[in-house]
Amino acid sequence: MNNDEYIKNRSRFMDVIEDNSIVILFAGKPCKKTGDELYQFTPNRNFYYLTGVQEEEHIVVLSKFKDIAHEKLFLKDFDLDKEMWNGKTLRDSEGKEISGIEDVVYMKDFNFYINKLINGSEEINLYLDLNREAIDEADSIANTFANEIKNKYPQVIIKNLSSKIAPLRMVKSEQEIVEMQKAIEITIDGVKxxxxxxxxxxxxxxxxxxxxxECKIKGVKDFAFATIAAAGKNATILHYVENNSELKDGDLILFDLGAQWNLYNADITRVFPVNGKFTHRQKEVYEAVLRVNKAVIKKIKPGVDCKELNTWSRDLIAEECIKLGIIKEKEEVSKYYWHSIGHSLGLDTHDLGMQGREFEFKEGMVFTVEPGIYISEESIGIRIEDDVLVTKDGCIVLTKNMIKEISEIEEFMK
Incomplete structure (x- = not known):
């Protein structure tokens, strides 16, 4: 994407930040794997969303005083000796070109600059990316920095920027949709x-x-998440990732997967028979899930409450389970379906803004629709997942080119 996208993102973001505030975002560092080997690096998504920079160790500082916003990009100091081993890192002119930020300097100026911004203020807000999945999760760079600042500058009020940036990221621009559609089409080719x-x-x-x-030969550098390849009974385990069982005659196999393109993700689930033909019972369960998939897609439009959609879709699945003869009362549905109907999709596979799924759909949001029924005692696990884009008066299916009718699947696999 060109830097106009990141310039607009920063402008919209700073509009929702109150006066007398500083925002600091860290690109992050690759984690150590073993010895001198590192895990593959991927940048903090909020940092990328505001800068377009994918390289590690850089920092962006946005500030707002007297309702005037300023932006400064700090690049890690380059080391010519290290570059002989690992390749060239970004220079100031390149950082400016990628991000559209005019004021680009190197890291040696960072501490002086932050001290200058904070000193002289009686009270100042500092926004950092402080989200964590659990209390025992290791501190991020931002968490460690927050503790350091609190100890040195008691006048600073530390705030988490998630609630400010999540609503912006949930609504996708035209350029973002182009990137996501590319990831989706590559994923579809891979499923075929x-x-x-x-x-x-x-x-x-x-x-x-x-x-x-298929993904690698099309230029994909990373995947949206670890692929789920679950045959037979394994498909009744929601996040099965061992992927080491044998495919047997009569098995269905469930694939939940996604390519990533320029850090934007696809997320598709498809189920098909290993031998190319569904059994009668497999057809019954598959068609039940497909009916819910289609009904939910038809339901999504601006103004629909996501939490209510979850409740409604769960009720539909319960009705299908009663028809299949696996439960007698709707309250029993959790034995065969226990996840939500979908999630926001974008730079993260489970994108920001999904806490509690309490939001209303808006035009420009991308959401997954993934009903499932998992019957362990019959070794049948079905989930059918599509990615949809909310439009002015409904939604369009971005994954429409991936077949899902039983007749289409069997014909394709002949």
Whole structure:
């Protein structure tokens, strides 16, 4: 994407930040894997959303005083000796070109600059990315920095920026949709390759490799998440990732997967028979899930409450489970369906703003629709997941090119 996108993102973001505030976002660092080897680096998504910079260790500082916003990008100091081993890092002119930020300097000036911004203020807000999944999660760079600032500058009020940036990120721009559609189309090609190459006797990981190959030859550098390749009873485990069982004749296999393109993600789930033909019972369960998938997609439009949509869709699934003869009362549905109907999708697979799923749909949001029924005692697990874009008066299915009708699947796999 060109830097106009990041310039607009920063402008909209600073509009919702109150006066007398500083915002600091860290690109992050790659984690150590073992010895001198590091895990593959991926930037903090909020940092990327506001800068477009994908390289590690840089920092962006946004400030607002007397209702005038200023932005400054700090690049890590370059080391010519290290560059002989690891390649060239960003220079100031490149940082300016990528981000559209005019004031680009190097890290040696960071501490002086922050001290200058804070000193002289009786009270000042400091926004950092402080989200954590659990209380025992290791401190991030931002958490560590927050503790340091609190000890040195008692006049600083530390705030989490998530509630400010999440509503912005949930509504996608035209350029973001282009990136996501690219990730989706590559994912679809990968799923078709899986369907073309499925054979009885393969291991789940052997078949999964065809998806990986299809993505790699199209330029994908990373995946949206670890692929779920679950055959037979394994498909009744929601986040099954071992992917090492044998594909048996009569098995269904569930694939939940997604390519990532320029850090934007696809997320698709499809289920198909390893031998190319559904059994009668498999058809019954599949059609039940497909009916819910279609009904939910039809329901989504601006103004619909996501929490209410979850309740409504759960009721639909319960009705289907009663028809299938696996429960007698709707309250029993949690035995066979226990997750939500979907989630926001974007720079994160489970994108920001999803806490409690308490929001109303707006035009420009991208959401997954993924009903499922998991019958462990019958070794049948079905989930059908599409990605939809909320429009002015409804939604469009971004994954429409990925077949999901039983007749289409069986015909494709002949």
């Amino acid at each position: 390759s899986l369907m073309n190459n499925a054979k009885v006797g393969m291991k789940e990981y052997e078949l999964e490799a065809y998806f990986d190959f």
